Amino acid sequence: MFAESSLNVRNKRVQNLFRILFMLMTVLLVVPVIIIxxxxxxxxxxxISFDFLFTDPTNGMTAGGIFPALLGTIWIVAVALLAxxxxxxxxxxxxxEYAGDNWFTRLIQLAIINLAGVPSIVHALFGVGAFVxxxxxxxxxxxxxxxxxxxxxxxxxxxxxxxxxxxxxxxxEACWNMGATRWQTIRRxxxxxxxxxxxxxxxxxxxxxxxxxxxxMFTGAAFFLPFLPQSVFDQTMALSLHLFVVATQVPGVxxxxxxxxxxxxxxxxxxxxxxxxxxxxxxxxxxKW
Amino acid sequence: MVNIGxxxxxxSDSVMTTATEVAHKLEVNNLTISYDGTPxxxxxxxxxxxxxxxxxxxxxxxxxxxxxxSLNRMDTFNSSMSVNGQIRFNGLDIHNLxxxxxxxxxxxxxxxxxxxxxxxxxENVALSPRLRGIKKRRELDEIVxxxxxxxxxxxxxxxxxNSLGSLLSGGQQxxxxxxRALSQEPDLLMLDEFSIAVDPVTTMRIEDVLKELKQDxxxxxxxxxVQQARRLADRTAFFLEGECVEVGVTEDxxxxxxxxxRTLDYIEGKFG
Numbered sequence: 001m002f003a004e005s006s007l008n009v010r011n012k013r014v015q016n017l018f019r020i021l022f023m024l025m026t027v028l029l030v031v032p033v034i035i036i037x038x039x040x041x042x043x044x045x046x047x048i049s050f051d052f053l054f055t056d057p058t059n060g061m062t063a064g065g066i067f068p069a070l071l072g073t074i075w076i077v078a079v080a081l082l083a084x085x086x087x088x089x090x091x092x093x094x095x096x097e098y099a100g101d102n103w104f105t106r107l108i109q110l111a112i113i114n115l116a117g118v119p120s121i122v123h124a125l126f127g128v129g130a131f132v133x134x135x136x137x138x139x140x141x142x143x144x145x146x147x148x149x150x151x152x153x154x155x156x157x158x159x160x161x162x163x164x165x166x167x168x169x170x171x172x173e174a175c176w177n178m179g180a181t182r183w184q185t186i187r188r189x190x191x192x193x194x195x196x197x198x199x200x201x202x203x204x205x206x207x208x209x210x211x212x213x214x215x216x217m218f219t220g221a222a223f224f225l226p227f228l229p230q231s232v233f234d235q236t237m238a239l240s241l242h243l244f245v246v247a248t249q250v251p252g253v254x255x256x257x258x259x260x261x262x263x264x265x266x267x268x269x270x271x272x273x274x275x276x277x278x279x280x281x282x283x284x285x286x287x288k289w
Numbered sequence: 290m291v292n293i294g295x296x297x298x299x300x301s302d303s304v305m306t307t308a309t310e311v312a313h314k315l316e317v318n319n320l321t322i323s324y325d326g327t328p329x330x331x332x333x334x335x336x337x338x339x340x341x342x343x344x345x346x347x348x349x350x351x352x353x354x355x356x357x358x359s360l361n362r363m364d365t366f367n368s369s370m371s372v373n374g375q376i377r378f379n380g381l382d383i384h385n386l387x388x389x390x391x392x393x394x395x396x397x398x399x400x401x402x403x404x405x406x407x408x409x410x411x412e413n414v415a416l417s418p419r420l421r422g423i424k425k426r427r428e429l430d431e432i433v434x435x436x437x438x439x440x441x442x443x444x445x446x447x448x449x450x451n452s453l454g455s456l457l458s459g460g461q462q463x464x465x466x467x468x469r470a471l472s473q474e475p476d477l478l479m480l481d482e483f484s485i486a487v488d489p490v491t492t493m494r495i496e497d498v499l500k501e502l503k504q505d506x507x508x509x510x511x512x513x514x515v516q517q518a519r520r521l522a523d524r525t526a527f528f529l530e531g532e533c534v535e536v537g538v539t540e541d542x543x544x545x546x547x548x549x550x551r552t553l554d555y556i557e558g559k560f561g
Contacts, residue, residue: 179394
């Protein structure tokens, strides 16, 4: 009764084939990551030291550290987050919790999707026109951060909306039935349960913002600056641009320097991601349903 | 009584005036509800008396839930839902109320599937008082204990008020939502097929609770179980395919003294 027919055998064989195929693809995915990280650590790991991180570049950037670029990147990312997270979250809350489904919100939706598809170099030129020239911020941290903020806004909006959507509608209705206003419902029930999802969006944004080069090279990041930025209206060095510069623009750079810069850049992203992931897991652990 | 801190003075005035006439909690005239133009319930006329349990029976898609939704103006949250006709709550036309939040806070709702908000047991019950602006811990403690006791849940959860409401069993969660509805200090309690996800023993316990609550409030009980309506409801309405077939004293309907043959057929399980 349970003897294997030839059809059973064939099904099994096909099933195994596909399982192995999918597994191979998954492994293939990890390979580049391992190669990149391995190469960076192998070639640039030796240069990483306390001095490398916390001193200025010297000898026309062929020696010394990367402190101004490191600090500049932190500045740019922080200001960009400050601008885009409140804006994006509030827009997403409006779209998901208040606005109905009509031509206006659909238009906004379309705009957001298109904004996500705009190449970063176009964002860069927009930043030059809008923030550097029109608003008169000059080439500054502020202009660079705002450019990045606009570029990453769709990520924040879309991921926030998704996490708001994941909060069951029944929770809202139960709250409304009690006589709560929309805002009371959002504050007491919806947002607390969407925080972990919103953070995921912020993580994505941080990663992207840290590594972007094109949008900041015209708007605020400098080739070389012998001093640290004092305010958001100053120019600054940034890790991503610094990597580009030492890798291609400056002659006579020792081989391990660009690799070291790249390693620091990746490490920064990874550290920030891990912190956010840890925080997210902590919040998920407290999740209530 | 706790001061519930909302503008209800105009409402309590009307309680006084209607009390001298017939004590009608709710009067519904020519109520028609439609979704995107498709009618879900048409031309309903009925009234619910003070301190009665008013049963609503009928098969699926009869418009029972839509009816409940129209009573606490949930149509404001659903743009496709349109409500026509007059609904008077305590003598006031609810479509002319300025403060529909006060209206909703006076109407407790219990859903078919228990909706334990993702909060602790304590916070589930304390949420509504908090929304009304009660902040004192002692006052909240008192409300939480009173409501959980009335919902016959206090003894089971008093030692773990700070654990999550969603960790309770289905029957306990349903009693928690009843406690939450009671924390609103409602005039009117609406239950929508509350026993769908509840075991028979808990169902009986909740039914006993409802009989007691009747002293303090009016209850509208939508149910799929006709025998439940018979056990609890003073009067019962039979809804069928968007129409209110008839309203009558429950015992009359169940003993074939209703006006419409369809009611008895439904009760006896001949269709639906």
